[in-house]
Amino acid sequence: MNFKRLFKGPWLWIILITLAVIAIISLSSNADGYKSVTTGTMVSYLDDNKVKDVTFVDGDQQIQATLDDGKKVKSKYLGDQGARLVEQAEKAKAGKQLKSFDVKVPKSNPVLSVLFSLLPIILIFLLIIYMMNNAAGGGGRVMQFAKSKAKLMTKDTPKTTFADVAGVNEAIEELGEIKEFLQEPAKFQAVGAKIPKGVLLYGPPGTGKTLLARAVAGEAGVPFYSISGSDFVEMFVGVGASRVRDLFEQAKENAPAIVFIDEIDAVGRHRGTGMGGGHDEREQTLNQLLVEMDGFDVRGGVILIAATNRPDVLDPALLRPGRFDRQIGVEAPDLAGRTQILKVHSRGKPIAPGVDLEAIGRRTPGFSGADLANVLNEAALLTARNNEKTITNTSLDEAIDRVISGPQKRSRLMNEDERRITAYHEGGHALVAAALPQSDPVHKITILPRGRALGYTMVLPDEDKYSQTRAELLDKLAYMMGGRAAEELVFHDPTTGAGNDIEKATGLARAMVTQYGMTERLGAVRLGENESQPFLGRDIGHARNYSEAVAAVVDEEINKLISYAHQEAFDILNENRDVLDALVTELLEKETLDKSQVAEIFKPLRRREVRPAWTGSETRVPSTRPPVATIPGKSYSGTNGTNGTPVVIGPDSGSDAPTPAAGDVHGDPELP
Numbered sequence: 001m002n003f004k005r006l007f008k009g010p011w012l013w014i015i016l017i018t019l020a021v022i023a024i025i026s027l028s029s030n031a032d033g034y035k036s037v038t039t040g041t042m043v044s045y046l047d048d049n050k051v052k053d054v055t056f057v058d059g060d061q062q063i064q065a066t067l068d069d070g071k072k073v074k075s076k077y078l079g080d081q082g083a084r085l086v087e088q089a090e091k092a093k094a095g096k097q098l099k100s101f102d103v104k105v106p107k108s109n110p111v112l113s114v115l116f117s118l119l120p121i122i123l124i125f126l127l128i129i130y131m132m133n134n135a136a137g138g139g140g141r142v143m144q145f146a147k148s149k150a151k152l153m154t155k156d157t158p159k160t161t162f163a164d165v166a167g168v169n170e171a172i173e174e175l176g177e178i179k180e181f182l183q184e185p186a187k188f189q190a191v192g193a194k195i196p197k198g199v200l201l202y203g204p205p206g207t208g209k210t211l212l213a214r215a216v217a218g219e220a221g222v223p224f225y226s227i228s229g230s231d232f233v234e235m236f237v238g239v240g241a242s243r244v245r246d247l248f249e250q251a252k253e254n255a256p257a258i259v260f261i262d263e264i265d266a267v268g269r270h271r272g273t274g275m276g277g278g279h280d281e282r283e284q285t286l287n288q289l290l291v292e293m294d295g296f297d298v299r300g301g302v303i304l305i306a307a308t309n310r311p312d313v314l315d316p317a318l319l320r321p322g323r324f325d326r327q328i329g330v331e332a333p334d335l336a337g338r339t340q341i342l343k344v345h346s347r348g349k350p351i352a353p354g355v356d357l358e359a360i361g362r363r364t365p366g367f368s369g370a371d372l373a374n375v376l377n378e379a380a381l382l383t384a385r386n387n388e389k390t391i392t393n394t395s396l397d398e399a400i401d402r403v404i405s406g407p408q409k410r411s412r413l414m415n416e417d418e419r420r421i422t423a424y425h426e427g428g429h430a431l432v433a434a435a436l437p438q439s440d441p442v443h444k445i446t447i448l449p450r451g452r453a454l455g456y457t458m459v460l461p462d463e464d465k466y467s468q469t470r471a472e473l474l475d476k477l478a479y480m481m482g483g484r485a486a487e488e489l490v491f492h493d494p495t496t497g498a499g500n501d502i503e504k505a506t507g508l509a510r511a512m513v514t515q516y517g518m519t520e521r522l523g524a525v526r527l528g529e530n531e532s533q534p535f536l537g538r539d540i541g542h543a544r545n546y547s548e549a550v551a552a553v554v555d556e557e558i559n560k561l562i563s564y565a566h567q568e569a570f571d572i573l574n575e576n577r578d579v580l581d582a583l584v585t586e587l588l589e590k591e592t593l594d595k596s597q598v599a600e601i602f603k604p605l606r607r608r609e610v611r612p613a614w615t616g617s618e619t620r621v622p623s624t625r626p627p628v629a630t631i632p633g634k635s636y637s638g639t640n641g642t643n644g645t646p647v648v649i650g651p652d653s654g655s656d657a658p659t660p661a662a663g664d665v666h667g668d669p670e671l672p
């Protein structure tokens with residue numbers, strides 16, 4: 001039994017104090033052996049001179065008497081009786097009938113009275129501690145609130161290895177150095193090499209940052225301490241800072257070790273931007289972190305690994321050399337990476353012989369490692385639920401859909417009219433996409449309600465893409481409006497189903513105007529800045545750094561882009577009404593159409609010409625000389641720009657439908 005632990009709990013103290021109080025009270029109370037008699041009896045004892053000695057206890061209005069036969073008695077008297085009784089006793093004393101006579105004014109027991117007056121306060125205090133304990137999630141936390149919650153996972157460290165992390169080879173290469181250092185620090189010290197104290201892993205959620213950090217510890221065989229940045233910023237002021245101190249103390253004692261801080265942006269944001277006037281708790285914690293980082297000696301063998309989704313908001317002081325001077329990006333995986341991750345996670349799962357993991361990887365651009373792990377898990381769950389033995393393509397298909405937009409809503413009854421409207425809406429998206437020359441192939445159309453969407457159309461690039469041209473964006477705008485245009489064309493009355501499409505199209509058009517410089521009128525000028533609110537941790541608005549006049553032009557240009565796209569979509573559908581009807585007929589019957597089925601139906605489609613050249617100005621005349629030829633077979637890895645995310649378009653019941661995991665239309669994440 002851990003006694004130290006026991007003394008930290010409030011209950012033991014409560015019990016001890018209560019026992020002590022009871023003991024003191026019972027000791028000092030009248031365990032004196034006097035027998036109570038009535039006042040009348042006492043008076044008659046005195047009158048009859050039967051009393052040997054007598055004591056008046058004033059405050060208590062009590063007479064204690066010892067009788068001639070040794071009996072001890074006591075009784076109460078009234079206030080004005082006292083004087084008479086004393087007189088009587090004095091007389092008896094004078095007449096020698098009484099041996100001794102005494103008056104006591106009892107002093108109240110000082111310990112007892114202090115205790116009694118403090119008792120309510122103590123009880124309230126204990127109650128407050130108890131309640132705070134509960135609020136903090138139990139476990140006697142308040143009593144040890146300064147102790148870091150970092151957990152030493154196991155003494156023999158995580159079992160994760162680099163083999164468990166796929167598709168992030170660059171990061172693994174960089175971290176390999178850290179691993180070697182932790183294994184053989186002497187080798188590095190001998191040549192005077194300085195190992196980074198801190199490594200910052202940054203990248204989108206679910207790409208395996210935590211997994212990587214654990215793998216370093218697992219590979220090097222050192223203890224792994226992990227804590228989340230938001231844990232620092234908890235409860236009382238000053239606690240965050242002492243947590244940091246404690247965490248490092250613990251790690252140093254067990255060095256070589258890895259300290260992992262997840263969500264470091266929770267503590268590591270720019271200082272001086274907190275809402276509480278700059279001197280908030282977070283800032284103290286950050287300062288302590290900086291102090292610790294400066295103070296610890298790498299030769300001590302503690303290496304700090306931190307992870308964040310938002311490296312842009314971190315305090316520059318953290319990123320300075322000597323702190324997190326090594327920064328490693330962990331990006332969403334590319335096709336090869338996705339295939340590898342799928343392989344890692346399919347280990348130990350019975351995959352049916354016909355399943356091609358690379359094909360799955362091809363269909364899941366934009367998925368993070370966590371999404372892919374989720375796909376395989378969902379597929380396994382479905383397989384078990386259907387009492388099947390192996391994971392088939394069918395269950396993997398369903399699993400991908402689930403990860404994108406939630407489980408099927410079989411119970412949602414759509415009446416025939418609504419189903420037909422949905423079919424035309426989705427058919428509209430798909431047809432416009434297929435008729436335009438620069439858009440990606442239609443991969444799937446479904447009118448099965450799923451999540452909050454009534455149906456969706458998935459338009460996917462054949463390979464990962466990192467940037468998009470203006471013509472591609474114009475095509476995208478057009479097919480985003482395709483659903484709405486189909487409703488207008490066929491039913492003469494649009495529905496609310498296009499709400500989400502309109503929202504995304506407007507976002508895309510705004511970006512084309514204000515960020516990508518894709519209009520003639522405004523040119524290649526960046527308009528406005530995304531203002532990030534560090535304390536709230538997200539962008540709260542768009543700061544306008546341009547005039548009212550320009551704002552009006554921006555609005556006009558956005559409008560122009562959208563209405564052009566809308567008209568284009570409408571015209572394409574009108575020209576191809578026969579194909580649209582054929583598509584809808586198939587959709588109503590089969591509910592879901594895959595790539596080859598769609599391609600078959602679209603064979604007679606009247607396709608649009610490639611858009612004319614555009615440079616944004618008449619004075620910039622495009623050259624007729626072609627670019628140099630590319631070396632066949634050589635691939636270039638993208639550096640930045642858009643990640644090839646599939647576009648999923650669905651008419652939604654509301655505008656606040658969740659963004660599908662992999663389908664963000666204006667998903668143009670600005671890579672850090």
Ligand SMILES: Nc1ncnc2c1ncn2[C@@H]1O[C@H](COP(=O)(O)OP(=O)(O)OP(=O)(O)O)[C@@H](O)[C@H]1O
Binds near residue numbers: 206209262368370
């Ligand atoms: N590259 C990968 N290889 C294998 N599995 C991965 C990979 N990336 C993510 N996963 C899976 O996803 C899970 C979640 O990943 P992890 O917690 O490491 O992501 P993260 O980048 O730390 O996310 P966050 O930023 O949200 O904390 C892992 O436990 C693992 O199962």
Ligand SMILES: [Zn+2]
Binds near residue numbers: 483497501649650
């Ligand atoms: Zn739509």
